Amino acid sequence: MSEKPKFAMYWAGSCGGCEIAVLNIGEKILDVDANFDIAFWPVAMDAKYKDVEAMEDGSILLTLWNGSIRTDENEHMANLLRRKSKILVSFGSCATEGCVPGLSNLSSTQEIFETAFHTISTDNPDNIYPQIMTKVPEGELTLPTFNPVLKTLAQVVDVDYYMPGCPPESHQIAAVIDLVIQVIHGKAQLPPKGSVIGAGGSTVCEECSRKRNVKMVKEFKRIQDVAPLDPDLCLLEQGIPCNGPATRSGCDSRCPRVGAQCIGCYGPAEGVIDYGARLITAFASVIDATDPEEIEKILDGIPDPVGQFYRFNLADSLFRASAGAFKKNGH
Amino acid sequence: MQKVTIDPITRLEGHGKIDIFLDDKGDVANSYFQIPELRGFERFCVGRPVEEMPLLTNRICGVCPEAHHMAAAKAADAVYNVDPPRAAKLLRELLYMAFYATDHTTHFYALAGPDFIVGPDAPVAERNILGVIHKVGLEIGGKVIQMRKYGHHVVEMIGGRKVHPATAIPGGITKILSEAERKEIEEMGRWAIDFALFSLQAFNDIVLGNKAYADLILGDVYYHQTYYMGLVDANNKVNFYDGKVRVVDPEGKEFCKYEPKDYMKHIAEHVEPWTYLKFPYLKNVGWKGFVDGKDSGVYVASPLSRLNASDGMATPRAQEQYEKLYATVGGKPVHHRLVTHWARLVELLYAAEHWVELATDPEITSPNVHTKPTGVPTEGVGIVEAPRGTLTHHYWTDERGIITKVNLIVGTTNNYAPIQMSTNKAATSLIKGGQVSEGLLNMVEMAFRVYDPCFGCATHSLPGQMPLEATIHNKDGEIIDVVKQFVD
Numbered sequence: 001m002s003e004k005p006k007f008a009m010y011w012a013g014s015c016g017g018c019e020i021a022v023l024n025i026g027e028k029i030l031d032v033d034a035n036f037d038i039a040f041w042p043v044a045m046d047a048k049y050k051d052v053e054a055m056e057d058g059s060i061l062l063t064l065w066n067g068s069i070r071t072d073e074n075e076h077m078a079n080l081l082r083r084k085s086k087i088l089v090s091f092g093s094c095a096t097e098g099c100v101p102g103l104s105n106l107s108s109t110q111e112i113f114e115t116a117f118h119t120i121s122t123d124n125p126d127n128i129y130p131q132i133m134t135k136v137p138e139g140e141l142t143l144p145t146f147n148p149v150l151k152t153l154a155q156v157v158d159v160d161y162y163m164p165g166c167p168p169e170s171h172q173i174a175a176v177i178d179l180v181i182q183v184i185h186g187k188a189q190l191p192p193k194g195s196v197i198g199a200g201g202s203t204v205c206e207e208c209s210r211k212r213n214v215k216m217v218k219e220f221k222r223i224q225d226v227a228p229l230d231p232d233l234c235l236l237e238q239g240i241p242c243n244g245p246a247t248r249s250g251c252d253s254r255c256p257r258v259g260a261q262c263i264g265c266y267g268p269a270e271g272v273i274d275y276g277a278r279l280i281t282a283f284a285s286v287i288d289a290t291d292p293e294e295i296e297k298i299l300d301g302i303p304d305p306v307g308q309f310y311r312f313n314l315a316d317s318l319f320r321a322s323a324g325a326f327k328k329n330g331h
Numbered sequence: 332m333q334k335v336t337i338d339p340i341t342r343l344e345g346h347g348k349i350d351i352f353l354d355d356k357g358d359v360a361n362s363y364f365q366i367p368e369l370r371g372f373e374r375f376c377v378g379r380p381v382e383e384m385p386l387l388t389n390r391i392c393g394v395c396p397e398a399h400h401m402a403a404a405k406a407a408d409a410v411y412n413v414d415p416p417r418a419a420k421l422l423r424e425l426l427y428m429a430f431y432a433t434d435h436t437t438h439f440y441a442l443a444g445p446d447f448i449v450g451p452d453a454p455v456a457e458r459n460i461l462g463v464i465h466k467v468g469l470e471i472g473g474k475v476i477q478m479r480k481y482g483h484h485v486v487e488m489i490g491g492r493k494v495h496p497a498t499a500i501p502g503g504i505t506k507i508l509s510e511a512e513r514k515e516i517e518e519m520g521r522w523a524i525d526f527a528l529f530s531l532q533a534f535n536d537i538v539l540g541n542k543a544y545a546d547l548i549l550g551d552v553y554y555h556q557t558y559y560m561g562l563v564d565a566n567n568k569v570n571f572y573d574g575k576v577r578v579v580d581p582e583g584k585e586f587c588k589y590e591p592k593d594y595m596k597h598i599a600e601h602v603e604p605w606t607y608l609k610f611p612y613l614k615n616v617g618w619k620g621f622v623d624g625k626d627s628g629v630y631v632a633s634p635l636s637r638l639n640a641s642d643g644m645a646t647p648r649a650q651e652q653y654e655k656l657y658a659t660v661g662g663k664p665v666h667h668r669l670v671t672h673w674a675r676l677v678e679l680l681y682a683a684e685h686w687v688e689l690a691t692d693p694e695i696t697s698p699n700v701h702t703k704p705t706g707v708p709t710e711g712v713g714i715v716e717a718p719r720g721t722l723t724h725h726y727w728t729d730e731r732g733i734i735t736k737v738n739l740i741v742g743t744t745n746n747y748a749p750i751q752m753s754t755n756k757a758a759t760s761l762i763k764g765g766q767v768s769e770g771l772l773n774m775v776e777m778a779f780r781v782y783d784p785c786f787g788c789a790t791h792s793l794p795g796q797m798p799l800e801a802t803i804h805n806k807d808g809e810i811i812d813v814v815k816q817f818v819d
Contacts, residue, residue, distance in 0.1 A: 017394075018393065027476070101372075104380075119737075123618070138360050141350055143365065178550055222380065222382060255497040263386055263497070307380070
């Protein structure tokens with residue numbers, strides 16, 4: 001009997017939501033079990049890192065990697081799994097574009113530590129911070145190094161495919177798994193290296209059932225100031241800064257369907273080089289003004305431009321990080 | 332500071348590690364449970380609009396995003412001093428009950444179940460969810476999958492998405508429930524009640540009916556006398572979504588009961604340099620280190636602590652089970668940590684019963700789901716009871732509602748000191764004369780698994796489940812053994 005190809009899934013700096021999304025494919029998980037030898041998957045089974053190290057290079061067919069690269073330990077693991085895997089998928093927003101924690105690239109390590117270890121409820125008169133090495137009475141304890149900036153997986157190792165979403169929707173995960181199983185059985189071919197998989201090629205707007213009348217926006221509003229919203233009309237046209245026009249399709253426009261604006265978790269739409277730049281252009285195009293000053297004034301109605309335009313993908317944007325992130329890192 | 336070269340294996344397995352130090356005789360001198368990561372939410376949420384906090388803080392934890400979503404929405408309500416319409420609160424709470432039922436199910440069957448259903452001594456390869464299904468039958472495995480599906484389905488119906496819901500906003504919620512959706516949710520809720528009752532019966536038959544398990548539960552290894560915390564309603568009944576935080580002392584007497592906004596008068600956090608996670612404690616008792624007793628500010632926030640800190644459950648069948656639990660174990664509070672698993676099932680039943688209560692409330696389909704905030708935003712605290720403990724979000728904003736400061740004390744963090752104490756006690760009990768038995772890790776795992784630790788939440792950094800590594804040092808601090816295993 002021929003051996004089944006090996007499957008792995010790993011998390012680095014992440015929230016665990018990608019793992020839950022995979023578990024949410026329900027009975028499909030049995031297809032994974034039937035077609036793959038699950039070589040390494042911390043959430044689902046008992047295997048050890050040393051087992052991975054002992055594997056031959058390239059012996060894992062498919063690795064789904066979720067999570068950003070925040071510590072030297074994450075980086076080490078990324079290199080290891082890259083070596084062991086034939087196909088490495090950057091799975092979910094953290095791995096692919098840094099996700100919300102990528103906004104930490106606007107701050108230095110020192111600022112992050114000083115904030116976390118001096119909150120109002122923290123009793124820390126001696127300014128104690130986590131150390132990579134601490135002498136305790138019995139010996140020494142070590143911690144991984146917190147890198148100055150958060151990186152995406154592709155900024156650290158070569159990536160074969162990208163799967164967006166925070167987290168990827170379960171039906172998309174199921175479709176990708178189906179495809180790989182077909183490839184294994186010689187019934188389909190893999191897409192070109194570097195492709196985005198498990199998502200659409202257009203924008204969230206294209207999937208959204210809300211009506212668009214190309215009504216121009218006179219001002220941007222905060223959602224709590226206008227709710228209840230018109231249930232059928234485009235949110236952007238109601239003045240809500242909805243990220244649909246710049247965001248890749250594939251989620252079925254789930255948030256706009258329940259009256260919440262798209263926050264951009266599926267990342268840049270096909271062909272978009274910089275997400276924020278595209279979104280600014282899209283917003284500018286629906287503004288009911290021609291005078292640049294007036295356009296700017298209306299855009300000023302967006303209270304947090306960095307967060308609005310780079311909420312999920314600052315770490316993968318043309319900016320990547322602010323200069324402040326590289327300020328002296330004392331810890 | 333000099334750069335420390337860390338053994339590669341240690342570096343790779345750092346997602347929660349325990350260093351154990353032995354003395355001259357080979358007995359445990361001390362052990363340390365370390366959390367090796369941080370993401371910095373308290374920093375990078377500054378500058379963001381307060382209405383985005385329910386969306387941003389979701390990403391603290393993909394296992395319990397619903398808890399952060401709700402705590403954030405409540406904190407945002409408080410920032411604007413706005414009271415959402417009743418229908419909005421009902422919808423938020425209904426989503427939350429469905430989430431609780433799903434989450435408690437996952438923990439009991441997939442994480443804790445292997446210890447009790449398959450057995451603590453079973454081979455590692457069988458101690459997983461598949462082993463559980465093998466033992467109890469495919470039909471029951473199907474029920475577990477069904478329960479998780481129903482719960483996530485309700486979360487998606489009300490919150491928009493199965494993971495990271497999107498609809499709670501300051502002053503209410505964006506989703507209006509249709510009658511057809513309500514009916515479907517009610518039916519799923521009735522199924523969930525049956526599932527919860529079935530689970531309690533299974534616990535009764537498999538665990539309580541087995542003397543070896545009963546001895547394990549009531550033995551000394553998993554026993555700690557501490558304070559207990561939980562959210563209660565006006566009648567001191569357990570509540571997950573709203574109420575006051577009540578703390579009882581190790582004798583079960585009410586120590587304090589506070590409004591969310593007053594948490595600062597009662598809670599403080601201790602810092603150690605060897606971990607990225609802080610140790611909360613009761614301010615008015617004080618930090619005395621990792622010790623039990625009335626003079627130590629260490630408290631627990633877990634299913635068992637919620638039962639200990641309350642006078643009962645607000646739904647009839649859960650109340651019956653609550654009474655049965657205390658009658659069986661004997662006395663209140665219960666200090667035997669493994670009873671937490673039983674308490675979790677009592678809570679599962681409450682969540683299911685309350686799910687149906689909410690789904691049959693005539694106001695649940697009201698279109699009046701939002702109150703427009705009119706006040707000037709300033710500062711607010713939101714507290715919910717996350718499955719893994721009391722969750723506190725505290726925000727300060729400028730007059731435009733832009734975040735200027737954030738403080739988060741999250742579920743598992745509450746339990747960090749108790750977890751450190753429990754694992755240390757298990758290690759100390761097991762390792763004698765330098766003999767490290769194979770059973771060590773499972774005993775240690777069981778010690779912290781009762782807390783259902785979710786360090787994704789706790790450090791605002793890590794995944795919900797974590798691999799574990801135990802490093803054994805001799806008296807000179809040299810590493811003599813490294814035992815590794817993934818917990819889940």
